Amino acid sequence: MLGWAVVFFIIAIIAAVFGFGGIAAGAAGIAKILFFIFIVLFVIALVVNLAKGRGPKL
Numbered sequence: 001m002l003g004w005a006v007v008f009f010i011i012a013i014i015a016a017v018f019g020f021g022g023i024a025a026g027a028a029g030i031a032k033i034l035f036f037i038f039i040v041l042f043v044i045a046l047v048v049n050l051a052k053g054r055g056p057k058l
Contacts, residue, residue: 001034001037001038001041002034002035002038004034005031005032005034005035005038006031008027008028008030008031008034009027009028009031011023011027012024012025012026012027012028012031015027
């Protein structure tokens with residue numbers, strides 16, 4: 001999922017360079033949504049693994 005966020009971010013940058021503001025804004029919005037979904041899922045997975053005792057030894 002993080003890979004898709006990076007892909008949409010790159011599409012947004014390329015579209016902005018060529019002057020396609022609407023496409024750039026849309027791609028950046030999608031990238032932002034995917035990034036935040038990734039962060040939420042990562043935190044949930046981290047908490048579940050720590051609760052099960054399989055997490056990193058701190």
